[in-house]
Every structure is written in C-alpha cells, then in structure tokens.
Amino acid sequence: MAQTVPSGDNTLLRDAIPVRKIGRVERFLGPENYRIMQGLMKTPASITGFSLVLLFVLIAVFAPLIVPPVGKDPYSIPRDGFKSDPQPMGTEWKRNVPDKPFWFAITGQEKWTHIFGTSEGQYDIFYGIIWGTRTAFYAGLIVTISTLLLGIVYGSIAAYYGGWVDMILMRIVDVLSILPGVLAALILAAILTPLIGKSTVPVMVALIAFGWMGYSRFIRADILSVRERDYILAARVVGVQDSRILFQHILPNAIFPTLILASMAIGDVVLSFAGLSFLGVGVEIGYADWGQLLSFARNWITSLNTYWYIIAWPGFFLVLFVMGWNLIGDALRDVLDPRMRGKT
Amino acid sequence: MINYIIRRLLLVPLLLFGVTILIFGMLSFLQPVERLALYMRDFPKNEKVVPALIAKYDLDKPIYVQYWNWLWGKVDETGKRDGGILFGNFGYSRSASQPVVELIQRRFPATLELTIWAVAPVVLVGIWLGVQAAVHHNGWIDQAARIFSIVGTSFPTFVFGLLMLMIFYANLQWFPPGRLSDEFSKIVESATFHRYTTLITFDALLNGRFDIFLDALRHLIMPILTLSYINWATFLRVTRGSMLETLRMEYVTTARAKGLPERDVIYKHAQPNAMLPVVTLAGFSVVGLLAGAVITETVFNYPGIGSAAVRAATSLDVVAMLGFALFDGFILIVAALVVDILYALVDPRVRLS
Numbered sequence: 001m002a003q004t005v006p007s008g009d010n011t012l013l014r015d016a017i018p019v020r021k022i023g024r025v026e027r028f029l030g031p032e033n034y035r036i037m038q039g040l041m042k043t044p045a046s047i048t049g050f051s052l053v054l055l056f057v058l059i060a061v062f063a064p065l066i067v068p069p070v071g072k073d074p075y076s077i078p079r080d081g082f083k084s085d086p087q088p089m090g091t092e093w094k095r096n097v098p099d100k101p102f103w104f105a106i107t108g109q110e111k112w113t114h115i116f117g118t119s120e121g122q123y124d125i126f127y128g129i130i131w132g133t134r135t136a137f138y139a140g141l142i143v144t145i146s147t148l149l150l151g152i153v154y155g156s157i158a159a160y161y162g163g164w165v166d167m168i169l170m171r172i173v174d175v176l177s178i179l180p181g182v183l184a185a186l187i188l189a190a191i192l193t194p195l196i197g198k199s200t201v202p203v204m205v206a207l208i209a210f211g212w213m214g215y216s217r218f219i220r221a222d223i224l225s226v227r228e229r230d231y232i233l234a235a236r237v238v239g240v241q242d243s244r245i246l247f248q249h250i251l252p253n254a255i256f257p258t259l260i261l262a263s264m265a266i267g268d269v270v271l272s273f274a275g276l277s278f279l280g281v282g283v284e285i286g287y288a289d290w291g292q293l294l295s296f297a298r299n300w301i302t303s304l305n306t307y308w309y310i311i312a313w314p315g316f317f318l319v320l321f322v323m324g325w326n327l328i329g330d331a332l333r334d335v336l337d338p339r340m341r342g343k344t
Numbered sequence: 345m346i347n348y349i350i351r352r353l354l355l356v357p358l359l360l361f362g363v364t365i366l367i368f369g370m371l372s373f374l375q376p377v378e379r380l381a382l383y384m385r386d387f388p389k390n391e392k393v394v395p396a397l398i399a400k401y402d403l404d405k406p407i408y409v410q411y412w413n414w415l416w417g418k419v420d421e422t423g424k425r426d427g428g429i430l431f432g433n434f435g436y437s438r439s440a441s442q443p444v445v446e447l448i449q450r451r452f453p454a455t456l457e458l459t460i461w462a463v464a465p466v467v468l469v470g471i472w473l474g475v476q477a478a479v480h481h482n483g484w485i486d487q488a489a490r491i492f493s494i495v496g497t498s499f500p501t502f503v504f505g506l507l508m509l510m511i512f513y514a515n516l517q518w519f520p521p522g523r524l525s526d527e528f529s530k531i532v533e534s535a536t537f538h539r540y541t542t543l544i545t546f547d548a549l550l551n552g553r554f555d556i557f558l559d560a561l562r563h564l565i566m567p568i569l570t571l572s573y574i575n576w577a578t579f580l581r582v583t584r585g586s587m588l589e590t591l592r593m594e595y596v597t598t599a600r601a602k603g604l605p606e607r608d609v610i611y612k613h614a615q616p617n618a619m620l621p622v623v624t625l626a627g628f629s630v631v632g633l634l635a636g637a638v639i640t641e642t643v644f645n646y647p648g649i650g651s652a653a654v655r656a657a658t659s660l661d662v663v664a665m666l667g668f669a670l671f672d673g674f675i676l677i678v679a680a681l682v683v684d685i686l687y688a689l690v691d692p693r694v695r696l697s
Contacts, residue, residue: 045494175362178676179669182638183653187665190657191370271500275639278502280658297506298643301521304510311510315503323498330494 039335040328049327056321060133067130068099075131075288077123080114086300086307089117093124116313119296123286125310129317131288136321139204140270146208147269148262151215152255158216159223160246170220173213182275184210189281200273200289203282207272214265215258222254229253264329267322274318290318348688356681363673364429367666368411374662376403382435382663429670437664439656444667447652452671453542454523455641455648458571459633461545461564465572466579466633467626471619473576474583478618479610481588489580496577505570505643512566519566521645528556567644571637575629583622590618623690627683634679635672 026034040046059066063074070078078096080087093112104110116125158169176184185206192202226232227250235249274291277283283292293314300307371379376398398404402413417428434444442450477489512519524532524544531537531553532544540550545564548557590596591614599609641650649668656664 178673180635186657187669279654301509304514311506319498326498
C-alpha cells in the first residue's frame, strides 16, 4: 500500500468533487442575478424582445439624425401642404422639407420623399413614426415609474400600519378600481385638458391617477407575508427604527414581484396612451404620437384599400414596440416565477 | 354562506358612496363659473347675473354642501326638486342635445345587444383554447397559443379594428360598420315595427323580419371578432395556467391510474376544478363589455354607450361623461356583487375564509 504524500496541491480533491468554474460575470452579478440573466439570454422570445426594445431605443435616441427636425417644435409633424387626401408612399416632399440626413450618402438619395406616404392633412407618416418613438418611451416610462412609486408608497403604508388605516386605504383602492381603466382615464383626461392645455400631460396624469392601484395591492400582499419572517422579528428585537425596518428590511425583500409587474406594464401603458390619443383626447392634432397618426385613418375607413399605408405603418411600429416589452416581461416572469425555479 | 353574503352586501353602499365621491371629486377640478356653465342650457349673456346664479345654486358654499346638493338635489320652498343624481337627474348632455338619462336609455340597448352576442365567442372559445393549450402542453397547439397570446396582448384594439375594416369593409364589402343599414333603420324606427326588447336582433325575429335580423348580425360580426380577439389572450393564459396546475394534481393521476379514458380525465375531472379562476375572469370580462367597449365601439361606429362616452369626452361634455361614469360604476358594482356571490357558491374555500 503506497502512502500518499501530501503534495500541497489539491488535484485529488478537485478530481473527487467536481467544482463548477465561476466566471467573472457570475462573480460580479451574484448567483441569483446570474441565473436570471442566463435565463433571459437563453430563450429566443426574450432575445427578440430585447432586440426590439434596443432597436426602438436607437430610433428614439437618433431621431434627429434619421429625420432632422423641422420648425420650432420637433414634436409637431411637418405638413406638406393642406390637401386632405393622403398621398401615396414615395411622393416627393415639397414644403417643410427636413435637412438632408447622413443616410442619403449611403442610399444615394438626393431629395426627401414621403417614405411611408402622408396622412390626412399631409402629415408625413415616417416623421411621425420616428419622433413618435420618443413620445412612446417618454409616456410609457414616466407613467410606469410614477404609478410604480405611488403604488409602492401607498401599499407599504397600508401594509405596514395595518388595522383601520389599511382598511380605509384599501377601500379607496377598491373604489378607484371600479370604473374600467380606459373610461376613467378618458374622463379625467377630458376634464384636465382645458385646464392644463393640449399636451401629453393630461393623458399621462389620467393614466397615473388610475394606474397605480394594482401595484399597491401587489406590494401590500408581499409586505404582509415578508413582515411575518423571523429576520424582521429579529430586527425589531434589536430595536431597529420602524422606518428602517420598512425601507431596509421589508421592502427590498418584497419589492421584486412588483417590479416584474411593472416591466410587463410598460407595453400596456403605451397602448392606453396611444388609445386615448386615438380617441382624440390629449395631444394637439399633428403631435408626433402613434395613436394620433392612426386616428387620421378614422375619416378614410371606406377607402382604406387605397390608403392602407396610413394604418399599416404606424400600426406596425406600435405593435412591434409593445411586443418587445411584452416579450421581455414574459421571459422575466418565466425566470422569476418561484414555481418555475430550478426547472429552466 | 349567509354571513358572507351579508358582509358582501354591506360593502355595496360603501362602494357606491365612494364612486359618487370620486366622480364629484373630478367635477371639483372646475371653477364655480365653469360648473355653472355645465348645468345651464342657456348661459346668461349678462355677466352680472352670474354671481347671483352661483349663489343661488350654492356653488360658492363648502364642498360638502355642494356634494349634498349634487346628490340629493336642491328643494325650494314650493317643494320642487332641482337636480339630484339620486333621483336620476344626471343633467343635460350638450353633445347629444338631450338629457343624459335619455341618452343612456337610447344607447344602452346597443351595448347590451353586443354583449349578449359576444359572450359565447369571447368566453367559450377563449376557455376552449386555453384547455387545448394545457392538454397539449409544449405541443404545437401550445406553442401556437403562446405566440397568439403574445401577439394578441401586443396588438392594440384600434389597430386590429382598423385592419378588420380595411379587409372586410373597404376591400371585401362583407361587414359594414354601424348597427343597421339605412334602409332597415327606417323600418325599425317606423310604427309598424314593434320594439319588444329594444334589441334589434331579437325584435327582428319577433317581428318575423329575417332580413333585418341578418343585417343586424352582419353589423355585429366585426365588433364581436375584435372583442373576442382582445379577450382571448387573457382567457388563454389564465385557463392554460390553471388547467396545467390541475393536471398535476394527484387525483388526476388517480383517475388515470383507474384506467379512465383520457377524455373523461380531462373534461370531467380536471376541467371543472380548473375553471374556478376562469369564472371570475369571465364574470368581469362580461361586465366590462356591458360597461361599454369604448375603443371597439368607436372604431366600428357602433352606437353603444362606449362610443357615446368618447363623443362626450372629445366634445368636452363633462355632464354626460360623469353620467356615463355613474351609470357604469353602478352596473359594475352590482355585477361584481353577483360575481362574488356566484363564486362563493361554486368554491367553498371562499366563503369559509
């Protein structure tokens, strides 16, 4: 029997117990986040989602390079004349022409044409779509973040204080949730528009006012379950302040599901915003917004077979945008759903 | 059970009170003069009269006095009541040039009719799709359903509606927008046509006019398809999830082990139990339709309560909008009560908790 001399290296140990190599990225992110990231990178659906959103981020950021702004307000779509009939794709752009963008050098183009045609009143559809991407991000992110914050603060207060405070606060949530979201937002936006003036603000305020209740219910339920854990009791025993317990111990552990919910809601918010502006509430006519562009089609329903491009292009971009966010949200839910854990 | 129903019933007045407060709250964004203008059919030209009128209707009084007047109306010395939404006095709609209550009476049957015809395609087909996706978990039906539900939730109602109009109206001329063709609406309005139910499809059958029935149905098809399409994605997701969970239960395995045919296992043992969350969803979807499918009705120019609300909103007819909100709030509160009680009847876990 040969005696094994301790050699100082642990080859034997390494061979006996297979050790997984931990890469730099995993070390940096931590095991849990790394697992989530891996999950997100694996499915074709989420990759498509991320690519779509990235594409739209690029369009929004480089809007002035793609179509240089015309006039004082870049968000008002330039009009090529005042004729009412939509003009087909590829018609020459005569009045209010933007400057030459960088990509004319690549395509060898000399003059601007209406790439996607013009809508009723000669609003250029391509311009509206490109600059409308900014409006979509702007409205989607502001409304989602505001509703999220409002919902979290409200729900945490209700859950933390409990008792009759919780009772009253949650009944208020019940009352606000009775009316269908679109109708409630429509009414509030219509009342606010004359007071604030035509802009994106009334619709965003209306969507925020009737959009936060879901988050507050969600975070409340999660806080109520986290509150009963032993480590909260431990913190209380040690004598940690109430606010510190809430913000440092309970919230970080309860907030995650609500954040997923928010990531899935961005698409919905953009849809509601476009819907309201399609119905004619909120922004001024000719504002670069997808819903607004689509609303021009409402007067041409009988001749949509000729003027198909006035709904096809704005509709296509709106669907892709929302789908991008929905795909990400879907993938996130699959990765983060506790019941799915360990199954990927 | 009775305990639960009583507790649930007690919530109703509270919610109704809350909704009136909410709607009155929206109204109080406006200045007294603006609120006066809302409720006066002919706004006085003489500006000196305005302060007197504001004082007469207590528009300068504290907010709770105004709320009470709005709710209960103002009774003068002769006992004549002025206003008061509790007595059905919702005010006068400027955009429709008629009292709001009459406007609702005229518009609601159309929405009711659409809802009645849309229930089966929306709910039953939605559930069927979900069950199929779950039964063929990860099969091609499931994958197709998954893609459909993602595309479905991303596709805005109005884009879908416009596309339908483009294909089925502008190109094929199959299904027109609106509620009835012109030649038939004259007949329906005339005295010889008896309006038993105010729902055109049923009235047409009762009058023996099959051609009118078919015409009304032809107008309903596009809105129904649109409503089905936007609701299917949700039904699919909820039914599929619930069904998958149920199929993993041990009693399902037991049923299979007993040698029951797969068809019985799925449709007799699993499905009824998987339907619980779907029942709630179905209840609220139907009620949502009843409250007026705002965008769908507008796109198809369907003269229901939803398109009337949009018209009121775009012409800044605040009185009519708030009337619709009150009416919808009332319907939704009552319907939520019914859904909750039905749910408790179906699921013993609810009433025991």
